[in-house]
Amino acid sequence: MSYRAPVKDMLFVMKELADIESIAALPGFEDASLDTAQAVLEEAARFNGEVVAPLNFEGDKNPSFWKNGEVTTTPGFKEAFRQFGEGGWQGVLHPLEYDGQGLPKLIATPCIEMLNAANLSFALCPLLTDGAIEALLTAGTEEQKQLYVPKLISGEWTGTMNLTEPQAGSDLALVRTRAEPQGDGSFKVFGTKIFITYGEHDMAKNIVHLVLARTPGAPDGVKGISLFLVPKFLTDKDGTLGARNDVHCVSIEHKLGIKASPTAVLQFGDRGGAIGHLIGEENRGLEYMFIMMNAARFAVGLQGVAVSERAYQKAAAFAKDRVQSRPVDGSAKQPVSIIHHPDVRRMLLSMRALTEASRALAYVAAAHCDFAHHHPDEAARASHQAIYEFLVPIVKGWSTELSIDVASLGVQVHGGMGFIEETGAAQYYRDARILTIYEGTTAIQANDLIGRKTVRDGGATAQAIFAQIDQTIAQMAERDGQAFKSMHRHLSAGTLALARVVEFMVAKVKSDPNAVFAGSVPYLKLAGIVLGGWQMARALLVATKKRSEDEAFYGAKIATAQFFAEHILSQAPGIEASIVSGNGQEGYLALSEDQF
Amino acid sequence: MSYRAPVKDMLFVMKELADIESIAALPGFEDASLDTAQAVLEEAARFNGEVVAPLNFEGDKNPSFWKNGEVTTTPGFKEAFRQFGEGGWQGVLHPLEYDGQGLPKLIATPCIEMLNAANLSFALCPLLTDGAIEALLTAGTEEQKQLYVPKLISGEWTGTMNLTEPQAGSDLALVRTRAEPQGDGSFKVFGTKIFITYGEHDMAKNIVHLVLARTPGAPDGVKGISLFLVPKFLTDKDGTLGARNDVHCVSIEHKLGIKASPTAVLQFGDRGGAIGHLIGEENRGLEYMFIMMNAARFAVGLQGVAVSERAYQKAAAFAKDRVQSRPVDGSAKQPVSIIHHPDVRRMLLSMRALTEASRALAYVAAAHCDFAHHHPDEAARASHQAIYEFLVPIVKGWSTELSIDVASLGVQVHGGMGFIEETGAAQYYRDARILTIYEGTTAIQANDLIGRKTVRDGGATAQAIFAQIDQTIAQMAERDGQAFKSMHRHLSAGTLALARVVEFMVAKVKSDPNAVFAGSVPYLKLAGIVLGGWQMARALLVATKKRSEDEAFYGAKIATAQFFAEHILSQAPGIEASIVSGNGQEGYLALSEDQF
Numbered sequence A, B: 001m002s003y004r005a006p007v008k009d010m011l012f013v014m015k016e017l018a019d020i021e022s023i024a025a026l027p028g029f030e031d032a033s034l035d036t037a038q039a040v041l042e043e044a045a046r047f048n049g050e051v052v053a054p055l056n057f058e059g060d061k062n063p064s065f066w067k068n069g070e071v072t073t074t075p076g077f078k079e080a081f082r083q084f085g086e087g088g089w090q091g092v093l094h095p096l097e098y099d100g101q102g103l104p105k106l107i108a109t110p111c112i113e114m115l116n117a118a119n120l121s122f123a124l125c126p127l128l129t130d131g132a133i134e135a136l137l138t139a140g141t142e143e144q145k146q147l148y149v150p151k152l153i154s155g156e157w158t159g160t161m162n163l164t165e166p167q168a169g170s171d172l173a174l175v176r177t178r179a180e181p182q183g184d185g186s187f188k189v190f191g192t193k194i195f196i197t198y199g200e201h202d203m204a205k206n207i208v209h210l211v212l213a214r215t216p217g218a219p220d221g222v223k224g225i226s227l228f229l230v231p232k233f234l235t236d237k238d239g240t241l242g243a244r245n246d247v248h249c250v251s252i253e254h255k256l257g258i259k260a261s262p263t264a265v266l267q268f269g270d271r272g273g274a275i276g277h278l279i280g281e282e283n284r285g286l287e288y289m290f291i292m293m294n295a296a297r298f299a300v301g302l303q304g305v306a307v308s309e310r311a312y313q314k315a316a317a318f319a320k321d322r323v324q325s326r327p328v329d330g331s332a333k334q335p336v337s338i339i340h341h342p343d344v345r346r347m348l349l350s351m352r353a354l355t356e357a358s359r360a361l362a363y364v365a366a367a368h369c370d371f372a373h374h375h376p377d378e379a380a381r382a383s384h385q386a387i388y389e390f391l392v393p394i395v396k397g398w399s400t401e402l403s404i405d406v407a408s409l410g411v412q413v414h415g416g417m418g419f420i421e422e423t424g425a426a427q428y429y430r431d432a433r434i435l436t437i438y439e440g441t442t443a444i445q446a447n448d449l450i451g452r453k454t455v456r457d458g459g460a461t462a463q464a465i466f467a468q469i470d471q472t473i474a475q476m477a478e479r480d481g482q483a484f485k486s487m488h489r490h491l492s493a494g495t496l497a498l499a500r501v502v503e504f505m506v507a508k509v510k511s512d513p514n515a516v517f518a519g520s521v522p523y524l525k526l527a528g529i530v531l532g533g534w535q536m537a538r539a540l541l542v543a544t545k546k547r548s549e550d551e552a553f554y555g556a557k558i559a560t561a562q563f564f565a566e567h568i569l570s571q572a573p574g575i576e577a578s579i580v581s582g583n584g585q586e587g588y589l590a591l592s593e594d595q596f
Helices: A007-017 A020-024 A034-052 A055-061 A077-086 A105-118 A120-139 A142-154 A285-321 A342-374 A378-413 A415-419 A425-432 A442-455 A460-477 A482-508 A513-518 A520-549 A551-580 B007-017 B034-052 B055-061 B077-086 B105-118 B120-139 B142-154 B285-321 B342-374 B378-413 B415-419 B425-432 B442-455 B460-477 B482-508 B513-518 B520-549 B551-580
Strands: A065-067 A070-072 A157-162 A178-181 A186-197 A206-213 A226-231 A233-235 A241-244 A247-252 A263-268 A274-279 B065-067 B070-072 B157-162 B178-181 B187-197 B206-213 B226-231 B233-235 B241-244 B247-252 B263-268 B274-279
Touching: A007 A020, A007 A034, A007 A105, A007 A342, A007 A520, A007 A551, A020 A034, A020 A105, A020 A342, A034 A055, A034 A077, A034 A105, A055 A077, A055 A120, A055 A425, A065 A247, A070 A247, A077 A120, A105 A120, A105 A285, A105 A342, A120 A142, A120 A157, A120 A186, A120 A206, A120 A226, A120 A274, A120 A285, A142 A157, A142 A206, A157 A186, A157 A285, A178 A206, A186 A206, A186 A226, A206 A274, A206 A285, A226 A233, A226 A285, A285 A342, A285 A378, A285 A425, A342 A378, A342 A520, A342 A551, A342 B442, A342 B513, A342 B520, A378 A415, A378 A425, A378 A442, A378 A460, A378 A520, A415 A425, A442 A460, A442 A482, A442 A513, A442 A520, A442 B342, A460 A482, A460 A520, A482 A513, A482 A520, A482 A551, A513 A520, A513 B342, A520 A551, A520 B342, A551 B551, B007 B034, B007 B105, B007 B342, B007 B520, B007 B551, B034 B055, B034 B077, B034 B105, B055 B077, B055 B120, B055 B425, B065 B247, B070 B247, B077 B120, B105 B120, B105 B285, B105 B342, B120 B142, B120 B157, B120 B187, B120 B206, B120 B226, B120 B274, B120 B285, B142 B157, B142 B206, B157 B187, B157 B285, B187 B206, B187 B226, B206 B274, B206 B285, B226 B233, B226 B285, B285 B342, B285 B378, B285 B425, B342 B378, B342 B520, B342 B551, B378 B415, B378 B425, B378 B442, B378 B460, B378 B520, B415 B425, B442 B460, B442 B482, B442 B513, B442 B520, B460 B482, B460 B520, B482 B513, B482 B520, B482 B551, B513 B520, B520 B551
Parallel strands: A157 A206, B157 B206
Antiparallel strands: A065 A070, A178 A186, A186 A263, A186 A274, A206 A226, A226 A274, A233 A241, A247 A263, B065 B070, B178 B187, B187 B263, B187 B274, B206 B226, B226 B274, B233 B241, B247 B263
């Protein structure tokens, strides 16, 4: 059940692919050297490995439970969360002035990956709190920031996001919760919110709910939604806790996975009205929510990387230990450990290649975010921001979709033992299944990728990325060996396929939106494969150059990159075919409801 | 939670693709007309829909449980199993002389699919009993057949297969259970067997365990394994139950899915020895076991089809009901049911296309089995048998692998509700996960496909199948329309890809077995996609011809075939690339254990 953070792999990506040394040269990040990063990662690895990871299986066996409106979390969670807060882990990327550490997102990112690999259920509380902090920093008054953010960073209080209602899953236009002004600047909030992660729990003294609601007379649809802060306990201006607010947890869900994370139904205002405070301006709630959602979506992408890594570690350990059957090449007369069987290797390399590629893409995206905020040049900031925003739906959608496959392969490597809950591999398969759904389903990520990120600028951001990929392809053309040969072939083909798909999207989005959006998720997956493959190609170039320094490490990187090219990038042209051909009005899009 | 058997789709496949009318013309199958088939299917649909399906969710909530060596099954299972036996459903394909119905496998196949779609956990008891019946019919004495088979067919008794031991999962060479002759023709059996499906339960008066064990002095490895029958209760020659035998259930497993199906650890001989009877000749146990395994593997393939169908029905019903978001093409100002969103359609069509293709391939395989046993011409029998045996690992491996993807898509269509256990979609995702593992993992199916089914005859059977596919391709070349255009393009490319892979396998299996077997599972999937796609192409030809007779039905068949071509067959060339390039000794196959 153990987890050992892959610090060496993470530092490789940060240094060689995400260029941490350039980030450390940005104004405000003078302390963010590779040495600092290494020290932070090693301490995070220790804390998550020793304190958080052992509670993961426990949380699955003894989930958080509800009784009389209160939620008791898994034994050990409360104490671990205390240590998490005291260690400063909630504040890694938040500003120094609110008691954060002010480090780059690129350094926070591996810390978040580790926390999630150690314990997906536990990590959700900090993940949602991060979102609340982001929203307050963006739209809160200085007074609100001073009151709430330091307490959220210290772990005394935690935060939630309240979007979904029973009739409104992904469609926020349908939100009905209402907020009535009280004349004193405060509001009374009434409504029901569902699927609220850590909406109620016993790990902190107070819970700060950020709630989407409508004020009287607000416009219909998404343009009439405002953002409110509704604390579980009312507070005075210095944060002293007062009366219990009228927000109550009426039940929690019985879920497929992440069972230790309480998913609450919250009732606002059943006893006279829940006191709430407007955050930012009225009717701009969706805009603020998108800011916290972008951060949360990126973090959920990391959850995909994290559960993939954990599943890989478990499967690799089992494959080294389990002795079954003689080798197919006749090289031994006795049964060998199953890691020697070619198909087990294929499964392990599939898991590892996908994990490494999705990690590299996420970390590179984090670096773009840092450049976007700290680069001295405005045009450079804008260009990094555009690339970051292009990458967020891919990191969220692709990393999570593949994490389901990776966790499933992890079960398969275990054979019959994988299906037995005591083994633990099945938990990752169950836990991973939520990741493509919450914080926006894969289809919603894919629609974002098409609508806001690809066609709005006529494909310009995508083209800028392709130009960079072409440079990598050119560097590979001159190299020898099967790894370069395969990578050159499949990255070239994949990039051409992706470029043609972008052209198709831009050309057809107005004239045939159904055909374009029918290809949305395949487009997102294709983009993930090609951009992830590009990072593997960059890793291949570095690993080849440094191979003699550390044969075991760089040799494995080369083999993994080659595997990615031959087994994963090779799928790209097939995906292109599924997007651009025949999705029009004469095929399945024209079927009537009754034909399903 | 309801299940409605797709009788019309099943009859379409039986008539148009599996040629039931030719089977009804075979000696011994004079009663197996399409009308008979329709009557049997309609009655099976009623029984499974009304009696068995409602117990599926119940079995997940209230799994079978163990106490003091006894297993109590889910409430309702015992009564449903009584009705199953009384209805004659266990005997559909077994011989008339032992109280079976003697119908073709092609008619039994949809019945088995329905039972499994209704309730995978419940269906496992008959599935294992079928295996025991097959083994007895193959290797038992006439006395043994008379004593056991009618009682297994009536449902008074049930059967099990005891292969796995704690140290021997897939590797039967490691079996240690021993059988000592008692001098009176009987044996005493000692050992521990694990993962024994329905190894103990309360649905029948007796359980007939078929057990692999070694006699004293038997050769090492798989050549020293014999097959024994060990009843739970000893019986006299007319089947009257006597003393309890020394085989005891010491625990059952806590599993990810199929929770109502008790998976037993059985202890043989702890109280002096379990009385067992040799079945067939000593040391030929593995051979007999393969006979029952071939039948069981085919049936597990049907389980894949079944859970896919069930997941599809549930997702389609939800998608028609759930209202969320306005259409992307602006065709409505209000939110619409999600079945109108292109990506939901893509998911539903993926589910449906894979389900229909895997069903068609399985039914066509069943027909080959019928021809192999009943065709008057010996050469025709041999050729059908070779094709059937080629198809069994594909039906088992491909139908089950895809069922995991289909069940996962089913969860995704439900969004957040899919992750809540009360919804029921998650159960299929959990249940399906065992199918690629038991009765031989996908890798074991793939090794069988390469070793016994492809390279042993130098690729001859594969070539014979390709020649048939080429005829279908030629028929399509002359037709108009996007569906034919896409199918022609992708089936041609897919078949060429598959043919090149077969060539690679045959050429390299001796010189580079690791490279060949590293491609085993991709080869199996490629074969599934191409052979499944071939059936969809054949369906497309029929549906186009008959379209005017029933526009809704045949129009949907055409759209589904086109979808299969564009979204699934289009993957074939990419899979070929992953098999034939670079799997040799310089890539990941050469990594040391420590590099994982």
